[in-house]
Amino acid sequence: MSEPVLVVEDLRVQLDTPRGNARIVNGLSYSVAPGETVAVVGESGSGKSVSVMALLGLLPKRARVTGSARFRGRDLLTMRERELRAVRGDGVGMVFQDPMTSLNPVLTIGRQLTEGLLAHRKVSGKREARERAAQLLADVGLPDPRGALDRFPHELSGGMRQRVVIATALAGDPALLIADEATTALDVTVQAQILDLVARLQDEHRTGVVWITHDLGVVAGVADRVLVMYGGRCVEDGTVDDVFERPAHPYTQGLLGSLPQLHDGGAGGSRELVAIGGTPPPPTDLPPGCVFWPRCPVRGDERCATEQPPLTPVGPRDGAGAGSSAVPHRAATFYDAARGAGEVGS
Ligand SMILES: Nc1ncnc2c1ncn2[C@@H]1O[C@H](COP(=O)(O)OP(=O)(O)O)[C@@H](O)[C@H]1O
Ligand SMILES: [Mg+2]
Structure with missing residues (x-):
């Protein structure tokens, strides 16, 4: 196994705002191996952009960023501005939604x-x-x-x-490419061309890619793994197949809810995340327990409202295929997908 290009551990970002202290990213951990594509999905406002801007020192000075983010072994979060600029120009390529x-x-x-x-x-x-x-x-x-x-x-x-x-x-043939809604505004033909190009470069240079997108068609097409973000946390991660075929968190289930089969050969067009009733909590006012609790369709007991569910391995379902993948499938929920809907809590 080669060393990961990027290892993010317990990343947290807080900002003082007129409405109080905003907890925008709340303990995010993930890694990206050479040649691997990790897709980050989640509704608008879940902290996706802030989490990658923090890695590259692109947030306002008043932002408090903690944790670590080792790029080829060196922590980006403690680098001086000069070193960081060198990394941004060379080792890390980035594309944000607004080209200007x-x-x-x-x-x-x-x-x-x-x-x-x-x-x-x-x-x-x-x-x-x-x-x-x-x-x-x-x-x-x-x-x-x-x-x-x-x-x-x-x-x-x-x-x-x-x-x-x-x-x-x-x-610069970057070792790491960070793309934040990079192809969202492009038409599908051009988008497909760019996804092909990135895949080719990945094959040639073993580029690790973090791909933030709303488009689940893109996720299914390019990603090896997917990380689902909500309220500045990872609520579920795993291989694209595991997460799309057996979503374990009620939030992920909601996002994927009314999707046509993703592996139907592709009827063309893009598939967006599904709207879920209610709105995400503002980062100045996160609920104490499970961050999804106020909107959760299967929320059950006290525990969901008061305790933060940790990311835990997703258990077997249908008695098949459990633990067969080298990449763990994890979800932060007390709701147990293995036992089917309606059973919540301990
Ligand atoms: N500079 C900032 N000052 C205060 N709040 C911010 C700032 N940038 C982002 N936020 C807030 O952080 C949250 C996450 O934003 P963002 O990372 O852009 O979400 P996403 O990319 O997932 O749509 C939002 O609630 C947003 O309002
Ligand atoms: Mg964004």
């Missing part, structure tokens, strides 16, 4: 791409850098990649800009 935050409006696309390639010595000189940059733009499906090199970000459409950001993130 990642592009410099006063530099041409070509300049932004070639500077990175030259700075990290991925090419021998300017000419090769331009060649490589044009190739990267072609790889992400930009029409007229050579022409695009001389254009400024505002001259491109939003979708094209996002493809440039993806090309920039991939330019």
Whole structure:
């Protein structure tokens, strides 16, 4: 087994807000192996973006970040700004939903791409850098990649800009790629092209990927493992097959609830998470027990309201396939999926 590229342990993020102390990320732990894709899913506001921004030092200064996040053995959370900037430019590629935050409006696309390639010595000189940059733009499906090199970000459409950001993130052959709703705004054809490209790079460079998305079709297509977040916590994780076929947490069951079969060969189009009644609790006012308790359709006893269920291995169901996978399937719930619906508590 090779060492993980990223090991996140007990990550917590708190922020003072006018409404009080917001507990946005509450003890998140996971790791990403070389070549592995971990998808992070959960409703809007569950702390997905904040959890990855914390890793890269991109939160406001007043944020209190604790825990550890070792990238190739070094803790990102204790790095100085300079080291962190070097890591962001080289070892870790990142793509956020809004491309304008990642592009410099006063530099041409070509300049932004070639500077990175030259700075990290991925090419021998300017000419090769331009060649490589044009190739990267072609790889992400930009029409007229050579022409695009001389254009400024505002001259491109939003979708094209996002493809440039993806090309920039991939330019350094990163050991870790963090993609936060990176392809959400792109049309399905372009999205498929980019997912293929990332998969190819992963094969070549053993890139570890953290892929945040609302699109369960994307999760089923690209991820090895899935981590379900709610209220800044991981409520369930495991292989995509385990979690999608045997969701154990009532929250995951809700999200997947009315989905058509994910393995039906794909009728096309994207499958979004399902809306669940009620809204997530604000991070300034998290419930003391299970974070999902106020909305839970199967909540049972006192315990759910007062105790935080720890992540525990999901038991066998239908008496088959239990524990066969090397990757554990875990859920943070007192509700026992092994015994079927309606049985809650101890
Ligand atoms: N800079 C900030 N200041 C205060 N609260 C924030 C800040 N950024 C995010 N939050 C809050 O943190 C929670 C999680 O946000 P976010 O990580 O963006 O969720 P997700 O990406 O899962 O939709 C939300 O309740 C959001 O309002
Ligand atoms: Mg987000």
